[in-house]
């Protein structure tokens with residue numbers, strides 16, 4: 396970022412466009428994957444969320460919500476990954492593969508992006524934030540349950556399909572893959588219960604843009620989350636907050 400963050404400017408790219416991002420954030424990785432899939436290069440600014448750089452006065456002016464990603468193209472500022480990816484595809488893509496121009500197909504993609512934004516992402520936040528920010532070291536049973544319900548929805552949506560919105564990958568697969576690959580770290584997808592979802596994620600993981608734009612940040616996120624500490628019902632009998640967990644640890648001591 397302007398003061399302190401590292402900046403990568405790619406020669407020959409859209410130099411009037413800037414993305415402020417953190418690799419560990421699924422929303423940022425969705426935009427990074429869209430950029431790579433669309434073969435677009437813009438200025439990328441790394442923001443250290445652990446140091447609270449996304450809440451700096453400079454970035455708060457750009458995005459009062461104090462979230463990442465933030466995207467700027469001359470006078471236009473966007474702060475939602477789905478809106479940013481849609482804009483990039485609409486404004487700069489020469490192909491309509493990732494975002495078909497047909498109104499029906501485009502609406503199906505928008506619908507899946509709303510599912511990502513309204514169902515998947517809040518469940519990710521509920522499960523991850525106590526671990527990222529509150530010293531909790533497990534995913535609470537209610538959150539495991541909510542995430543598995545979402546896996547079940549996706550399993551149903553993928554019936555008879557390879558990709559979420561048609562015969563080829565679209566922005567819908569990209570946004571959902573950023574969130575689901577991250578959820579998979581918190582609540583591993585059981586391939587016997589969710590075979591279609593599991594195989595869809597395996598196939599997405601082989602896409603070149605997944606490798607170039609999602610893998611590193613996913614690894615960074617994974618290191619932040621202790622994989623072995625997903626709450627075991629035999630130890631924690633009912634849903635409880637991280638505050639009560641800390642209380643019970645104190646009691647045991």
Ligand SMILES: N[C@@H](CCC(=O)N[C@@H](CS)C(=O)NCC(=O)O)C(=O)O
Nearest residue numbers: 420421422462463464474475476477
């Ligand atoms: N719906 C937004 C979500 C943006 C969002 O909440 N981003 C997270 C990172 S993944 C964030 O900046 N959280 C603020 C924080 O953790 O303080 C999008 O898709 O861009």
